[in-house]
Structures are given as C-alpha cells and as structure tokens.
Amino acid sequence: MKKFSIAILIAAGFVGMADAQQSKPMPQSQQAAPAHAPAAAASIHPGVLYDAGLKFAQMIDAGQAATLWDNGSTLIKRTVKRDDFVATVAKARTAVGPLSARSWRAIQHQYSNGAQSQIPAGEYASVNFAIVAGGKPANEAVTFRHDEDGAWRFVGYVVQR
Numbered sequence: 512m513k514k515f516s517i518a519i520l521i522a523a524g525f526v527g528m529a530d531a532q533q534s535k536p537m538p539q540s541q542q543a544a545p546a547h548a549p550a551a552a553a554s555i556h557p558g559v560l561y562d563a564g565l566k567f568a569q570m571i572d573a574g575q576a577a578t579l580w581d582n583g584s585t586l587i588k589r590t591v592k593r594d595d596f597v598a599t600v601a602k603a604r605t606a607v608g609p610l611s612a613r614s615w616r617a618i619q620h621q622y623s624n625g626a627q628s629q630i631p632a633g634e635y636a637s638v639n640f641a642i643v644a645g646g647k648p649a650n651e652a653v654t655f656r657h658d659e660d661g662a663w664r665f666v667g668y669v670v671q672r
Contacts, residue, residue, distance in 0.1 A: 608645015
C-alpha cells in the first residue's frame with residue numbers, strides 16, 4: 512500500500528491518525544471560529560475545534576494553505592518557510608486525489624514537555640477526519656497549538672493514505 516503523508520509539525524507521528532471507530536459527524540457549534548484560531552482558552556470545546564478543523568481543511572481543499580500559514584502559530588513560521596509549506600501541502604493534497612467525502616473521526620488533545628519528543632513544548636489539539644479522495648480512503652488531521660498569547664492557532668496538516 513502506497514502511503515502519502517505530509518507533516519508540517521516537527522514529527523509526523525504526533526498527528527498520527529486515531530484508530531477510533533468512525534462516529535456520526537459532530538454538530539457544528541453555533542459560534543463560528545475566528546480565522547486565526549478556535550478559541551483563546553486552554554480548555555477548548557470540542558465543537559469549536561471541530562468547526563475550526565473543518566474550516567481549515569476546506570481552506571486546504573481550496574488551495575488557501577498560504578492563508579493558514581500567514582495566520583498560523585509562530586511555531587509553524589519558525590519551522591517551515593511559507594513557500595515550502597504551500598508547495599508541500601499542495602503536493603500532498605493533490606497526490607491523494609480529488610475529495611469526495613470527509614467525516615469527523617476524532618479529536619486529540621496532547622501536551623508535550625519538549626524533552627521526550629520531537630514536538631516543541633506546548634499544548635496541541637488535532638481534528639482527525641476520514642476522507643475519500645481519488646476514490647480511496649485516507650486520513651487527514653488539522654492541528655492547532657495553544658500559543659503563548661493564549662490563542663489557539665493552526666500549526667499543522669497531515670494527509671495519509
């Protein structure tokens with residue numbers, strides 16, 4: 512089986528796809544997520560994360576990866592150049608083919624102390640989706656980081672087949 516993967520975080524394993532069973536789609540919250548982040552509190556509502564993850568995945572579908580990088584966490588800006596990010600996301604997204612379905616799979620919340628992993632210290636949350644692209648199943652994740660200023664911001668995208 513051929514595997515396509517892009518990890519804009521330091522390590523691809525951090526945003527590994529959950530093996531959770533597929534669930535019913537989470538209802539969207541009544542409040543739309545701001546363009547820069549899901550929320551500005553450490554305890555973030557899963558519905559807000561879902562809404563932001565879906566919105567940002569749709570932006571990637573629409574070729575708007577540059578906007579995500581522009582409004583993303585300072586971590587992503589220190590980790591990867593804007594043009595490299597845009598090109599890598601476009602290549603990975605194109606490699607899996609045109610999207611025909613996306614459903615919510617899981618939300619993961621994780622802390623890293625930075626010492627025991629390749630992930631810089633901080634609090635992260637990933638929204639994982641099961642997708643059908645190019646007629647085949649794949650997994651994708653949109654990851655956010657709770658930045659030092661208290662805002663949650665985009666920090667990574669992964670698509671795997």
